[in-house]
Amino acid sequence: MPRFLIVVALTLPVSGRGHCTLDGKASHHDLGTEAVQAMSKSAAQPSWQESLFLSIPSNSSARASLEYITSKPHVAGTVGDLHMAEYVRDSFRREGITAELDPQKVLLTYPIRSALQLVDSTGRVVSAAKLAEDVLQEDNTSDTWWRNHTFNAFSPSGDVTAPVVYANFGLPEDFAALKAAGVDVRGTIALMRYGKCFRGLKAMNAQKAGALAAAIYSDPEQDGYAQGSVYPYGPWRPESSVQRGSIQFISLCAGDPTRAYAPHGKSVEELCGYSREELIPQIPVLPISYGDAAIFLDSLGGKEAPASFKGALNITYRTGPTQMQYKVRMQVDNHFQSSPVWNVVGKIPGTLPADLDQPVLLGNHRDAWVYGAADPNSGTAQLLEVAKGLGELLRRGWRPLRSIYLCSWSGEEYGLLGSTAWGEVNGDGPGALLKRALAYLNVDVGVSGAHFRAAGTPSLAQLLSGVLGQVHHPASQKPLSEHWSGRLYSLGSGSDYTVFIDRLGIPSLDMSFTPGEAHYGVYHSVYDSFNWMATEGDPNFTYHVAMSQVWGLTALRLAGSDDRGNLPLPLNLSIQAQAISSYIAEAKQTLNHTAPERVLRFEPLEQATAAFLQAADKSSEEADRLRKLGPPAFDEIVAFNNKIGLLERSFLMESGLPGRKWFRHCLQAPGLYTGYAAKTLPGITEAISAKDWQLAQAQIQACAERIWSAASALSDVGLVIAV
Ligand SMILES: *[C@@H]1O[C@H](CO)[C@@H](O)[C@H](O)[C@H]1NC(C)=O
Ligand SMILES: *[C@@H]1O[C@H](CO)[C@@H](O)[C@H](O)[C@H]1NC(C)=O
Ligand SMILES: *[C@@H]1O[C@H](CO)[C@@H](O)[C@H](O)[C@H]1NC(C)=O
Ligand SMILES: *[C@@H]1O[C@H](CO)[C@@H](O)[C@H](O)[C@H]1NC(C)=O
Numbered sequence: 081m082p083r084f085l086i087v088v089a090l091t092l093p094v095s096g097r098g099h100c101t102l103d104g105k106a107s108h109h110d111l112g113t114e115a116v117q118a119m120s121k122s123a124a125q126p127s128w129q130e131s132l133f134l135s136i137p138s139n140s141s142a143r144a145s146l147e148y149i150t151s152k153p154h155v156a157g158t159v160g161d162l163h164m165a166e167y168v169r170d171s172f173r174r175e176g177i178t179a180e181l182d183p184q185k186v187l188l189t190y191p192i193r194s195a196l197q198l199v200d201s202t203g204r205v206v207s208a209a210k211l212a213e214d215v216l217q218e219d220n221t222s223d224t225w226w227r228n229h230t231f232n233a234f235s236p237s238g239d240v241t242a243p244v245v246y247a248n249f250g251l252p253e254d255f256a257a258l259k260a261a262g263v264d265v266r267g268t269i270a271l272m273r274y275g276k277c278f279r280g281l282k283a284m285n286a287q288k289a290g291a292l293a294a295a296i297y298s299d300p301e302q303d304g305y306a307q308g309s310v311y312p313y314g315p316w317r318p319e320s321s322v323q324r325g326s327i328q329f330i331s332l333c334a335g336d337p338t339r340a341y342a343p344h345g346k347s348v349e350e351l352c353g354y355s356r357e358e359l360i361p362q363i364p365v366l367p368i369s370y371g372d373a374a375i376f377l378d379s380l381g382g383k384e385a386p387a388s389f390k391g392a393l394n395i396t397y398r399t400g401p402t403q404m405q406y407k408v409r410m411q412v413d414n415h416f417q418s419s420p421v422w423n424v425v426g427k428i429p430g431t432l433p434a435d436l437d438q439p440v441l442l443g444n445h446r447d448a449w450v451y452g453a454a455d456p457n458s459g460t461a462q463l464l465e466v467a468k469g470l471g472e473l474l475r476r477g478w479r480p481l482r483s484i485y486l487c488s489w490s491g492e493e494y495g496l497l498g499s500t501a502w503g504e505v506n507g508d509g510p511g512a513l514l515k516r517a518l519a520y521l522n523v524d525v526g527v528s529g530a531h532f533r534a535a536g537t538p539s540l541a542q543l544l545s546g547v548l549g550q551v552h553h554p555a556s557q558k559p560l561s562e563h564w565s566g567r568l569y570s571l572g573s574g575s576d577y578t579v580f581i582d583r584l585g586i587p588s589l590d591m592s593f594t595p596g597e598a599h600y601g602v603y604h605s606v607y608d609s610f611n612w613m614a615t616e617g618d619p620n621f622t623y624h625v626a627m628s629q630v631w632g633l634t635a636l637r638l639a640g641s642d643d644r645g646n647l648p649l650p651l652n653l654s655i656q657a658q659a660i661s662s663y664i665a666e667a668k669q670t671l672n673h674t675a676p677e678r679v680l681r682f683e684p685l686e687q688a689t690a691a692f693l694q695a696a697d698k699s700s701e702e703a704d705r706l707r708k709l710g711p712p713a714f715d716e717i718v719a720f721n722n723k724i725g726l727l728e729r730s731f732l733m734e735s736g737l738p739g740r741k742w743f744r745h746c747l748q749a750p751g752l753y754t755g756y757a758a759k760t761l762p763g764i765t766e767a768i769s770a771k772d773w774q775l776a777q778a779q780i781q782a783c784a785e786r787i788w789s790a791a792s793a794l795s796d797v798g799l800v801i802a803v
């Protein structure tokens with residue numbers, strides 16, 4: 081009989097742990113704290129409109145809207161989703177902002193039933209996983225149908241009886257380690273833990289290794305008692321809590337795997353280069369709690385697992401397979417259906433003529449795995465506070481120069497379905513709304529801790545630093561700029577900015593308050609609830625206020641104000657060029673790490689970057705000159721803004737990245753095997769990792785050409801491509 085594990089809540093210090101990358105280090109560009117300070121000090125002081133805006137977001141108002149949005153489940157495509165879409169639309173309209181629902185037909189999955197059992201040789205059930213999250217007295221929304229129906233979206237149904245093997249994080253090197261240890265994954269159920277890479281890629285890697293099914297559990301090392309007290313005694317993941325989530329192969333192509341909304345009549349094969357079957361797993365996959373996982377881990381035979389496989393459960397971690405006398409039966413019954421999800425799009429028209437407009441977009445998803453108080457509705461409450469601030473300005477007669485769009489996405493949790501659909505539909509074609517979009521500002525999990533984190537396009541870093549100088553950190557009351565390290569992470573995937581930056585080349589930002597390195601403890605569980613937020617996440621709702629201020633002020637500075645006239649856009653391309661230099665250094669390191677004896681010619685990339693840096697510095701000087709001239713230099717400023725506002729598009733490669741043509745940006749993409757975390761110069765670094773030297777050299781060339789084209793667009797002259 082396997083021993084049932086008693087899990088005790090231990091309070092241990094939070095230790096820094098890597099987040100979803102192979103080496104625990106997400107790609108980023110370090111601006112450094114000094115540069116951030118300098119940029120925040122030299123930034124403009126708020127105008128009267130900006131000061132008024134900053135005074136509007138309030139913690140009691142954010143609390144009230146969050147409580148309403150989290151009062152019932154609103155999983156994508158359900159009646160709760162539609163209800164909350166109408167609530168957000170009506171909230172925008174109350175502020176004088178035109179707003180409409182934008183339904184998009186996509187493929188969704190819902191759970192019917194599932195089981196996971198340890199059976200003996202006669203088929204008798206020895207023990208069974210609960211597959212349910214406990215009702216907590218302290219949390220009055222925890223008793224819901226959804227707590228009994230934990231599942232992974234896009235898992236096919238199936239009934240598999242097989243031994244289990246333990247494959248750690250489910251990374252390619254974990255499967256390689258098993259193979260080296262003589263453990264055969266073929267014909268087994270692969271049990272993996274959450275962390276280090278996007279869950280869909282765990283499923284993909286398990287399927288590739290020949291597993292018949294997969295289960296993914298939350299080891300307490302990542303977000304349970306090893307991090308601190310568990311909910312409701314602290315913020316971390318309790319024993320029965322399950323991380324739901326999509327297992328789409330998101331690094332191959334984002335969005336609906338069927339393209340049921342048929343953007344411009346195109347099929348998924350045409351857009352992504354893959355069929356529906358290639359974009360979602362063909363083996364059943366089930367997410368489980370650490371309470372349940374312990375049953376199956378504890379019945380494993382085989383050798384003791386290597387140190388890197390060991391989590392924080394009080395057991396001996398083994399590689400498996402399951403001891404000879406047992407087998408494991410996994411049954412998954414999910415229902416697939418094509419139906420609408422509801423985006424909400426609000427618009428404040430700018431006063432520039434339509435052909436000069438450069439729209440600024442703010443986006444947050446609204447659909448949740450059950451209640452989603454942190455993910456994503458802390459961001460939704462913040463978006464509504466931003467809307468209130470803008471509404472107040474509108475009532476005082478203010479108008480933005482450039483149009484501002486407020487977007488509330490649905491279907492994000494299934495694989496960025498709503499935002500990708502809207503981006504694809506509005507990205508192409510004559511007069512497409514997004515053709516001239518200036519920036520996309522994303523907030524997903526607005527608050528799950530106290531540390532400000534930003535990922536984004538480096539050209540937005542100076543603007544962000546200036547904004548952070550105007551907003552106070554709720555705990556210290558010092559400017560947020562003094563709390564930010566200046567580490568600007570590269571955009572990977574896992575939230576709605578993906579279509580905007582990776583497909584359409586629109587400069588993007590993604591911001592959050594996080595607990596630090598670890599992912600917050602109740603992520604994608606029924607306990608990501610209003611009560612969690614009000615007791616653990618942000619009891620005073622002051623971080624909600626701070627993010628609303630940062631988000632809205634960033635948008636105001638990009639959109640410009642009609643009464644101040646047209647001014648040069650606040651993008652800094654010198655920082656972009658410096659970031660590219662740091663990516664090249666990183667790619668060289670990857671090469672040194674992978675094949676120190678190998679030589680690749682990085683010169684084309686370096687020369688292009690040097691030319692781009694030179695052109696960028698010149699454009700900084702031009703910006704200064706035009707700023708001094710001010711609105712009378714309207715035509716010159718229009719020409720300048722057209723040039724720098726569209727510059728990011730230069731980095732798009734027509735044919736896309738090798739093996740995943742939907743992703744077109746040559747400077748960053750989600751890692752092919754990590755999913756959430758970004759790879760910079762992805763075509764190059766992934767060819768290096770695959771030791772495909774010819775491809776790596778060709779990708780150096782292709783990206784160098786893109787950077788040359790950026791340099792030449794900036795300097796208004798056709799530069800000779802010297803390679
Ligand atoms: C939960 O309790 C709060 C008061 O603590 C109450 O306002 C709310 O309506 C309750 N929610 C549900 C779903 O019962
Ligand atoms: C969840 O499952 C338990 C045990 O089967 C059952 O008692 C409870 O009524 C279910 N809860 C809901 C809300 O369906
Ligand atoms: C771990 O398990 C062992 C053996 O079952 C037990 O003696 C020990 O007390 C447990 N430790 C903790 C911290 O629970
Ligand atoms: C909430 O605000 C009060 C002041 O009203 C303060 O004493 C307390 O520390 C704050 N709590 C948190 C978690 O920030």
Ligand SMILES: *[C@@H]1O[C@H](CO)[C@@H](O)[C@H](O)[C@H]1NC(C)=O
Pocket residue numbers: 139140143619620621622
């Ligand atoms: C708002 O924040 C203040 C602390 O700044 C706190 O005292 C107050 O209780 C908070 N209000 C709500 C509704 O959370």
Ligand SMILES: *[C@@H]1O[C@H](CO)[C@@H](O)[C@H](O)[C@H]1NC(C)=O
Pocket residue numbers: 668669672673676
């Ligand atoms: C390659 O790595 C080694 C060991 O870390 C280091 O000594 C060497 O300088 C690196 N070479 C290059 C070209 O970066």
Ligand SMILES: *[C@@H]1O[C@H](CO)[C@@H](O)[C@H](O)[C@H]1NC(C)=O
Pocket residue numbers: 542652653654655658700701703704
């Ligand atoms: C852009 O940033 C650089 C620092 O990297 C700075 O020297 C330059 O002045 C900035 N340009 C503008 C227009 O502020």
Ligand SMILES: [Zn+2]
Pocket residue numbers: 445455456492524525
């Ligand atoms: Zn989210």
